[in-house]
Amino acid sequence: MNIEHQEQIQKVLIALKGMTVKNFFFVGCGGSKAALGPGDYFVDREVGLPSKVYTSNEFIHLSPKTLDENSVVITRSHSGTTPETVEATKFARSKGALTIAISMDMASPLCQEAEYVIHYNYKDGSDASDGDTGMYWALIFNIINTLSPNEKFDRVLSQLSNLEKLLDVNKKSTYDTAYDFGKRNKREKLIYTMASGAYFDQAYSFTSCLLMEMLWIHSNAIHSGEYFHGPFEMTDYDVPFLMIVGEGASRPLDERALNFAQKFSDKVEVVDVQSLDYLNMDADLREYFGPAIIGAVLRQYADGLAEHTGHPLSVRRYMWKMDY
Amino acid sequence: MNIEHQEQIQKVLIALKGMTVKNFFFVGCGGSKAALGPGDYFVDREVGLPSKVYTSNEFIHLSPKTLDENSVVITRSHSGTTPETVEATKFARSKGALTIAISMDMASPLCQEAEYVIHYNYKDGSDASDGDTGMYWALIFNIINTLSPNEKFDRVLSQLSNLEKLLDVNKKSTYDTAYDFGKRNKREKLIYTMASGAYFDQAYSFTSCLLMEMLWIHSNAIHSGEYFHGPFEMTDYDVPFLMIVGEGASRPLDERALNFAQKFSDKVEVVDVQSLDYLNMDADLREYFGPAIIGAVLRQYADGLAEHTGHPLSVRRYMWKMDY
Known part of the structure; x- marks a missing residue:
């Protein structure tokens, strides 16, 4: 993983350590929502904190009552331009939640709305650990290992280079x-x-x-x-x-x-x-x-x-x- | 609503008041899972507690880490015989969760596994407030009104007679x-x-x-x-x-x-x-x-x-x- 990407993940982990995390929300549309799914599954299975996935516009209109400054909201859009997901990120931030956006474009509206950003490389010939799955896995298993440490997750993270x-x-x-x-x-x-x-x-x-x-x-x-x-x-x-x-x-x-x-x-x-x-x-x-x-x-x-x-x-x- | 049904709901509310509720799980299969859905939606929207729906067998195999003695697990099966849902109720109870089963048959395996039971009448000519939707709405909005009281929910409950x-x-x-x-x-x-x-x-x-x-x-x-x-x-x-x-x-x-x-x-x-x-x-x-x-x-x-x-x-x- 390149240094810029490592730093992005470190920033998220420092922020998490500085707050009391109460719950997780994974928010996106279509393929991006689906790509978030394994994060919800593994948080549910490995961390003692509630987690839920929403399609972006439902998240905004439903307005979950547990969404507040102790929430972590992870949003994702490949281009970073999906309007519902940009809006959902803005909405989550207005509720005081910690927002983490995942996209291939740092300059995108999504990345501008979120407090923390996870960028991934796309079809540029770089190693898969810097690509969409590699970066998402690194984010998720670093979060899980921070909140619910286990040597198993150290091994997961080190295997990402493969x-x-x-x-x-x-x-x-x-x-x-x-x-x-x-x-x-x-x-x-x-x-x-x-x-x-x-x-x-x-x-x-x-x-x-x-x-x-x-x-x-x-x-x-x-x-x-x-x-x-x-x-x-x-x-x-x-x-x-x-x-x-x-x-x-x-x-x-x-x-x-x-x-x-x-x-x-x-x-x-x-x-x-x-x-x-x-x-x-x-x-x-x-x-x-x-x-x-x-x-x-x-x-x-x-x-x-x-x-x-x-x-x-x-x-x-x-x-x-x-x-x- | 008949007296037996009223008593079943009262027992659930007394149990809820005697514990610190941390989260809700709605668990069933197919049409019964779907029938539980609005409960999850309204808890998510109206109560400041996390809630999630699972298909029964996934609930057991995933084994959510937040499932414990502060959890409320609501299971449902029309006949009360769906094996996965009977098993999920048993599993939830083994984790110390408060279990509430919903069925048309009090003598069913499902109702025998659960600590609390909500029965509903089925095609017996009785009033809809004692039927599947009436009883579920009464359960859900009584729970919501107990945990997050609002005069609006008093009116919802009184409208159930209509x-x-x-x-x-x-x-x-x-x-x-x-x-x-x-x-x-x-x-x-x-x-x-x-x-x-x-x-x-x-x-x-x-x-x-x-x-x-x-x-x-x-x-x-x-x-x-x-x-x-x-x-x-x-x-x-x-x-x-x-x-x-x-x-x-x-x-x-x-x-x-x-x-x-x-x-x-x-x-x-x-x-x-x-x-x-x-x-x-x-x-x-x-x-x-x-x-x-x-x-x-x-x-x-x-x-x-x-x-x-x-x-x-x-x-x-x-x-x-x-x-x-």
């Missing part, structure tokens, strides 16, 4: 399967996704941003624990599912859903996070790295669909083309 | 529209739903339980605030949306999404909660009653689809027919 390699090796090993998925599913008008735990937001992101927004394929991100309480009745031999079978506490939920879906659908694609290459990482750290690796792997499944449908991921009919 | 009339008059006034919706949409293979705020869970429930489980129609419950961050790219002249335009803080989110959807889809059905008949209720109470009324109204939209597709809501291909 992120580039972890992404590379797993992108390579899943490339052919991902492109073949695109070939087999190129005529599908609808593909369900499914996941749970720290991976649910990966399914949500794949559904909302990759399938619906970029590929114009109908979808719904189903929580593996909710599958049997309604959605599983849609399962049939010709209904496709992209299932993330996680590495971590909620894996049994995914396995149970997978076991059922495979019985009644001929089109279940499994992305098994446990079968990724963790490069000899300590076994107890894998649950923290699975969600860091899988986004880049899943992206290739979308690339495969784009390739075989002839529908580039950059095409939009409404976004950026009109006011809304 | 719930039967409110449901009747609004079911009647929307009946024809709902059946016509069924007629116009009987050939649809996919219908999106959309809502926000206290109504989002109504959309979720309609999507998961009514469309997917009971009618085998593909769906996804889109949060109005998330619509513009991915899902709106699926909007097209022939893509149907069932939109709940709420009454309350998040209405502007719904109006913005509606305005866009109507421009590009010829199949947008609007269920406008503001246009319901509130029987001269004080204007400042409407936001608390909209979510109590709309479930029964929406049910008629599913009845309309069942009528015109010839697919009864009672049909299942997997549920109750096999082990899973």
Whole structure:
């Protein structure tokens, strides 16, 4: 991680040590909201403080009563220009909360509204530890380790220097399967996704941003624990599912859903996070790295669909083309 | 409300007064999880205490670190037999939390695992204040009024005696529209739903339980605030949306999404909660009653689809027919 980025994280940690943190709010829209999800999950699981995720405009209109000067509000927008998220940051700051904004653009309106800023590099050829996932993981696990210290999190943080390699090796090993998925599913008008735990937001992101927004394929991100309480009745031999079978506490939920879906659908694609290459990482750290690796792997499944449908991921009919 | 039901709520309130409540957990599966949603929303908005909703099995496997003897865990299952929810109640109690179970069957495993029980009547011809919504609203607003007293909540509680009339008059006034919706949409293979705020869970429930489980129609419950961050790219002249335009803080989110959807889809059905008949209720109470009324109204939209597709809501291909 470069020095500027290290300093940004240090500033946040000093601020946290200077306050009594009462709760966490993770606030963003669409893919940025989903990208925040693992932070909420790990705070919930590892720190004895409440945490919740909101889509930005809901956060403002709901106006949670526990939001005050003891709150930490983490907002995120890739460009830093998402109006609802800029407004949510302003709103949180007006309530006295500690605001931390994450973006690739330090000069963006989002970064100007927030008290603290976490910048990440984007497609500039630099190491993955300075990229979006690397910087977010560094922020989250530094926060967790400050509030709820554990040598395990020291090891998580030191493993972040391996992120580039972890992404590379797993992108390579899943490339052919991902492109073949695109070939087999190129005529599908609808593909369900499914996941749970720290991976649910990966399914949500794949559904909302990759399938619906970029590929114009109908979808719904189903929580593996909710599958049997309604959605599983849609399962049939010709209904496709992209299932993330996680590495971590909620894996049994995914396995149970997978076991059922495979019985009644001929089109279940499994992305098994446990079968990724963790490069000899300590076994107890894998649950923290699975969600860091899988986004880049899943992206290739979308690339495969784009390739075989002839529908580039950059095409939009409404976004950026009109006011809304 | 009958005396037995009143006593159940009083017991909960006495227990709450005898402890320091630190946080709330709402835990259930599918439609029961969704039915708990408004409780989470109103606690978040009206009480200065954190609150979160979990699907039962995720709650157990995630094992939130803030769950302890100062927690209130509200679980719900219509039959009281949902295994994951029974287990979640047991788990919460083992952590020392105050457990409150909601069910129509006092003799059910769920009610036996919980320390406190809220029973509701089901299709027995009794007044709606003793039914599922009436009892849940009574529980939630009594809890809110105990922890964060406000004369407004006294009025909410006294208005609950009008719930039967409110449901009747609004079911009647929307009946024809709902059946016509069924007629116009009987050939649809996919219908999106959309809502926000206290109504989002109504959309979720309609999507998961009514469309997917009971009618085998593909769906996804889109949060109005998330619509513009991915899902709106699926909007097209022939893509149907069932939109709940709420009454309350998040209405502007719904109006913005509606305005866009109507421009590009010829199949947008609007269920406008503001246009319901509130029987001269004080204007400042409407936001608390909209979510109590709309479930029964929406049910008629599913009845309309069942009528015109010839697919009864009672049909299942997997549920109750096999082990899973």
